Amino acid sequence: MTTEIMTQVAKGLLIPFAGTGLGAACVLFMKKQPGLTLQRVLTGFAAGVMVAASVWSLLLPAIAQSQQTMGRLGFIPAAAGFLLGIFFLLLLDRLIPHLHIDSDRAEGIKTRRLPHDVMLMLAVTLHNIPEGMAVGVVYAGLVYGSGGITAAGAFALAMGIAIQNFPEGAIISMPLHSAGASRGKAFVMGLLSGAVEPAGAFLTILAAGAVIPAMPWLLSFAAGAMIYVVVEELIPEMSAGEHSDIGTVSFAVGFVIMMVLDVALG
Secondary structure (H helix, E strand, O other), X not given: OOHHHHHHHHHHXXXXXXXXXXXXXXXXXXXXXXXXXXXXXXXXXXXXXXXXXXXXXXXXXXXXXXXXXXXXXXXXXXXXXXXXXXXXXXXXXXXXXOOOOOOOHHHHHHHOOOOHHHHHHHHHHHHHHHHHHHHHHHXXXXXXXXXXXXXXXXXXXXXXXXXXXXXXXXXXXXXXXXXXXXXXXXXXXXXXXXXXXXXXXXXXXXXXXXXXXXXXXXXXXXXXXXXXXXXXXXXXHHHOOOOOHHHHHHHHHHHHHHHHHHHHHX
């Protein structure tokens, strides 16, 4: 691996983590947590980014690579890997105790008979697993020259994940502060919730080196895991209550921004 590629990989792994950190830092400057309308905006935007990233950065490259060897049957690894990613996140969702992030967060976090700081961290950490995998798989393709992935395309995905991580960092740190945690503790916990992404991405890169022929499966697996998070958590949250159209509009904006980033830079 050349020094240039190593530098690109390091940036790609740290940029999404920086997005989480910047979002978590909102708790140090804002006096109160975002209202429900702003939460819908942020959640819808994050969902749009994740869906577009799943399509342009993961599924389409997976299909393109499979078609080189399988022709018209190139959809099989993408379809099977996608479903495996869905069921993998479903399994984690059932096995790992965590607080589901929903629209009554502002009130419910104070009343649940749970160690809410730990449960909320587990929830966001669970959501960050597929994002870390997605970044890791794409950069693995860049490192090992597989899947036709370019440095610009990998960077576009990292930037897209970082953009959607910003509201995620704020969404965890500010409710924790409202629930009684100090600003410093809330910031650190928000920051730590994103640490799984660079760690997971790095481990994915290492593992992918041994299974390069399976790259289409890995790309689509990460896409399925991300879509599970969007459908299971983010869409219900952005659509909850009245006047949910603001969440839909934010979804569209996030989707378009990520699509433009991927097409323009990829």
